[in-house]
Amino acid sequence: MSYDVAIVGGGIVGLASALTLARETGARAVVLEAENDVARHQTGHNSGVIHSGLYYKPGSLKATLCVQGARALYRLCEEEGIAHQRCGKLVVATAAEDLPRLAELERRGQANGLAGVRRLAAEEIAGVEPHAAGIAALHVPETSIVDYPAVARAYARRVEAGSGRVLTGARVTGVRRDGPGLVVETARGAVACALLVNCAGLQSDRVARLCGAEPGVRIVPFRGEYYDLAPERRSLVRGLIYPVPDPRFPFLGVHLTRRVDGSVEAGPNAVLALKREGYRWRDVSARDLAATAAWPGTWRLAARFWRIGVYEVRRSLSKAVFVHDLRELVPEIRPADVHRSGSGVRAQAVDAQGGLVDDFHIVRSERAIHVLNAPSPGATASISIGERIAAMAAEALD
Numbered sequence: 170m171s172y173d174v175a176i177v178g179g180g181i182v183g184l185a186s187a188l189t190l191a192r193e194t195g196a197r198a199v200v201l202e203a204e205n206d207v208a209r210h211q212t213g214h215n216s217g218v219i220h221s222g223l224y225y226k227p228g229s230l231k232a233t234l235c236v237q238g239a240r241a242l243y244r245l246c247e248e249e250g251i252a253h254q255r256c257g258k259l260v261v262a263t264a265a266e267d268l269p270r271l272a273e274l275e276r277r278g279q280a281n282g283l284a285g286v287r288r289l290a291a292e293e294i295a296g297v298e299p300h301a302a303g304i305a306a307l308h309v310p311e312t313s314i315v316d317y318p319a320v321a322r323a324y325a326r327r328v329e330a331g332s333g334r335v336l337t338g339a340r341v342t343g344v345r346r347d348g349p350g351l352v353v354e355t356a357r358g359a360v361a362c363a364l365l366v367n368c369a370g371l372q373s374d375r376v377a378r379l380c381g382a383e384p385g386v387r388i389v390p391f392r393g394e395y396y397d398l399a400p401e402r403r404s405l406v407r408g409l410i411y412p413v414p415d416p417r418f419p420f421l422g423v424h425l426t427r428r429v430d431g432s433v434e435a436g437p438n439a440v441l442a443l444k445r446e447g448y449r450w451r452d453v454s455a456r457d458l459a460a461t462a463a464w465p466g467t468w469r470l471a472a473r474f475w476r477i478g479v480y481e482v483r484r485s486l487s488k489a490v491f492v493h494d495l496r497e498l499v500p501e502i503r504p505a506d507v508h509r510s511g512s513g514v515r516a517q518a519v520d521a522q523g524g525l526v527d528d529f530h531i532v533r534s535e536r537a538i539h540v541l542n543a544p545s546p547g548a549t550a551s552i553s554i555g556e557r558i559a560a561m562a563a564e565a566l567d
């Protein structure tokens with residue numbers, strides 16, 4: 170089999186890249202996915218939010234690609250008839266120390282061009298979310314919810330309807346040079362290509378090394394665990410209710426999220442996963458643990474933030490602690506109202522100094538492009554990330 174571009178990873182970013190590459194460069198692309206279906210990892214275990222772009226530093230890739238990507242995603246959902254709902258988000262300040270952060274979010278929202286963002290006083294909160302409580306809030310009407318696996322399947326159908334292919338059960342195990350191109354070894358045979366695009370999510374640093382590149386970061390897997398609100402208590406939440414994030418850890422802080430199927434999810438927390446695709450505490454991989462432990466950045470990160478880490482583990486093990494934190498946002502929630510549901514594992518790139526890479530991180534090596542950090546809002550931004558990769562690929566193929 171021979172293609173212009175081989176894309177490793179059939180998550181939402183790999184599929185969006187295949188789609189935009191074909192559209193913008195005319196290249197024949199193949200998506201090589203290890204699992205037996207697309208969207209099995211981060212894409213299939215996320216919160217289903219189409220983010221508006223509120224949180225991100227103006228001018229960052231996250232800010233630009235989230236805002237553009239959301240617009241493109243709405244268009245695709247309309248064309249494909251994929252259910253989505255503009256239910257809006259409320260970011261709630263519950264303590265005085267949240268207020269300067271809330272003001273900064275409002276400033277970022279304006280700088281990122283969001284429409285309709287409104288600051289609410291404590292007594293106005295109930296007008297948007299009758300059961301939420303706080304000392305102030307930001308209402309972001311543009312935020313929506315969607316079914317991302319359905320979006321990923323739509324991308325895959327479009328890729329196959331064009332000149333591309335999506336090969337599942339095709340784990341990539343090796344990459345070697347062959348004249349001016351590459352030969353990619355997969356569980357379904359060898360694939361020749363001129364360029365490789367690495368969208369392997371939780372395995373992206375390893376795939377980069379298979380290509381002979383030193384990524385300079387390691388993927389450290391953080392699991393986020395969710396609870397579901399009992400059906401008879403779903404009326405406590407109309408849309409999305411979030412705490413004000415800690416800028417050092419934008420992904421921390423449990424929130425309440427309505428989903429397109431009408432259920433309401435609470436979570437996620439963030440604990441170190443003992444396996445890259447480790448969705449439960451009992452999923453352990455000696456190889457993955459050794460890789461995490463061998464990276465100096467892991468220990469530097471742990472030394473700085475061990476207190477937060479210990480708290481997250483406590484909250485993972487104790488429903489009472491979890492519910493206590495949810496009640497900060499919606500005081501009427503009781504332990505009997507929630508039950509454990511699924512989890513997702515974030516592919517977080519950590520540098521050697523122990524820094525959590527915040528922005529999307531996409532780099533080139535010889536004959537390859539690597540997406541080494543595509544955390545939230547990566548699903549929202551997927552089409553725009555794909556367009557960026559298509560532009561880099563066009564340059565590389567020239």
Ligand SMILES: Cc1cc2nc3c(=O)[nH]c(=O)nc-3n(C[C@H](O)[C@H](O)[C@H](O)COP(=O)(O)OP(=O)(O)OC[C@H]3O[C@@H](n4cnc5c(N)ncnc54)[C@H](O)[C@@H]3O)c2cc1C
Pocket residue numbers: 177178179180181182183184201202203204207208209210211212213214215216217218219220339340341342368369370371372373376393437512513514515516540543544545546547548549550
């Ligand atoms: C808990 C959680 C909540 C989130 N919530 C949101 C949200 O509400 N909104 C939002 O916009 N974003 C959200 N995100 C982020 C979003 O899910 C990700 O940005 C996005 O899914 C990344 O897509 P991906 O294609 O890079 O990764 P993935 O979906 O993980 O896909 C990578 C693929 O590569 C495959 N692969 C790995 N190694 C190989 C190999 N050797 N050979 C072949 N294939 C391989 C894997 O099987 C996998 O299918 C959330 C993430 C998490 C974890």
